[in-house]
Amino acid sequence: MIFNTLAYFLLFLIPAALLFRLLPPGARPWMCTLFGALFFVYFSLTESGGAVGAACLAIFAWEALCSRLYRPGSWVCLLGVVQSIFFLAVFKYWNFFTGLAFGSRETNPLYWEGAFLPLGISFFTFEFIHYAVDRYRDKTRTGSLGEYMAFILFFPTMVAGPIKRYQDFLPKLEAPSTDWRTDWERGTTRILCGLAKKFVIADTLTAMTVHLNQTDLAVAHRAILPVWLLAYGMQIYFDFSAYSDIAIGSTRLFGIKVPENFDWPYLCTNIAEFWRHWHISLSKWLTDYVYIPLGGSRRAPVLVYANLMTTMLVSGIWHGAGTNFVVWGLWHGALLALHRLWSRWRGPREGAPSFAGQALSWALTFVMVNLGWAFFCMDLPTARFFFRRLFLG
Numbered sequence: 001m002i003f004n005t006l007a008y009f010l011l012f013l014i015p016a017a018l019l020f021r022l023l024p025p026g027a028r029p030w031m032c033t034l035f036g037a038l039f040f041v042y043f044s045l046t047e048s049g050g051a052v053g054a055a056c057l058a059i060f061a062w063e064a065l066c067s068r069l070y071r072p073g074s075w076v077c078l079l080g081v082v083q084s085i086f087f088l089a090v091f092k093y094w095n096f097f098t099g100l101a102f103g104s105r106e107t108n109p110l111y112w113e114g115a116f117l118p119l120g121i122s123f124f125t126f127e128f129i130h131y132a133v134d135r136y137r138d139k140t141r142t143g144s145l146g147e148y149m150a151f152i153l154f155f156p157t158m159v160a161g162p163i164k165r166y167q168d169f170l171p172k173l174e175a176p177s178t179d180w181r182t183d184w185e186r187g188t189t190r191i192l193c194g195l196a197k198k199f200v201i202a203d204t205l206t207a208m209t210v211h212l213n214q215t216d217l218a219v220a221h222r223a224i225l226p227v228w229l230l231a232y233g234m235q236i237y238f239d240f241s242a243y244s245d246i247a248i249g250s251t252r253l254f255g256i257k258v259p260e261n262f263d264w265p266y267l268c269t270n271i272a273e274f275w276r277h278w279h280i281s282l283s284k285w286l287t288d289y290v291y292i293p294l295g296g297s298r299r300a301p302v303l304v305y306a307n308l309m310t311t312m313l314v315s316g317i318w319h320g321a322g323t324n325f326v327v328w329g330l331w332h333g334a335l336l337a338l339h340r341l342w343s344r345w346r347g348p349r350e351g352a353p354s355f356a357g358q359a360l361s362w363a364l365t366f367v368m369v370n371l372g373w374a375f376f377c378m379d380l381p382t383a384r385f386f387f388r389r390l391f392l393g
Helices: 006-022 025-046 050-055 057-067 075-102 121-136 145-152 166-174 180-209 214-219 222-253 271-277 280-291 301-319 323-346 355-377 380-392
Strands: none
Touching: 006 025, 006 222, 025 050, 025 057, 025 145, 025 166, 050 057, 057 075, 057 121, 057 145, 075 121, 121 145, 121 166, 121 280, 145 166, 180 222, 214 380, 222 355, 222 380, 271 280, 271 323, 271 355, 280 301, 301 323, 323 355, 323 380, 355 380
């Protein structure tokens, strides 16, 4: 976790936030660009990818140059989308997809021995795609090169989001809040809350989630299995929402507000509501750039269900390169499709829902979401073993 290092705060966040406030407006985008580039190189060298990973900074430079050619309705925008997907596919999914074609590592002639993930590639790829698509649709202005570089290299959101939109970010970059005291008080509080979530809750739950492997599952008492899985459900929420809190708090030090990412998702009473409250920036991105282009809810019911399945399949694959993530995505796609089918069959209801009905809906949603985490945190053989032990003994 980069956000829990002194280097993040002392070398990057505090100096960058102070300089951003002190520099004239015209210099701010380039300052963000410089610090973002240094951040990418430093943490690539120290945390992931090494020198080769640091060289992937060239991806940002190439994308920034291509972005200058994007025009409404231009085929260059579509090329920008394709190249962004290509970068993600090569770095994140090369061994996964070639493995599906040629088998295991030993039998795969195309296996990439030194495969690595450039820092934050899953998040900055979606921002690349968003800008290209919205320029094609003429939904955002071009902006200057420095402004676009600041957008894609804004380091507090580079590693774990939230996923930004250029048309929302640019006005805040141009006219950030000038209330230093409020911004720093609230930003620092948000960062401290995130660190507390991470160290006090998420890391503590690791003592239980570490047992979600076949060896420990085979010898554990059956009654402890749902406790371990529930612990993982809590851990991933507190861990990821902690990242988001630190990122959002960090941007507040600049006088910039970015989208929220979590809004009490485990209190939701249906799966559609859950996805409006869990990883909100991703859910909105998938809705705008996958679900709606497929036809969204405007198609025949069977096609709407297919659109939901496809959208959540993309979500699953985006989260990780493995068949377990594919199944996790399809699990949530099926839950969303079933919820929509149920809502359509039931029709509109008059009056407020009963407490018992709401409690039952919440319990069902909570259980189904947490059962789905088995596919997220374990490979498929281990997940199958987990469910066999949980339900069959």
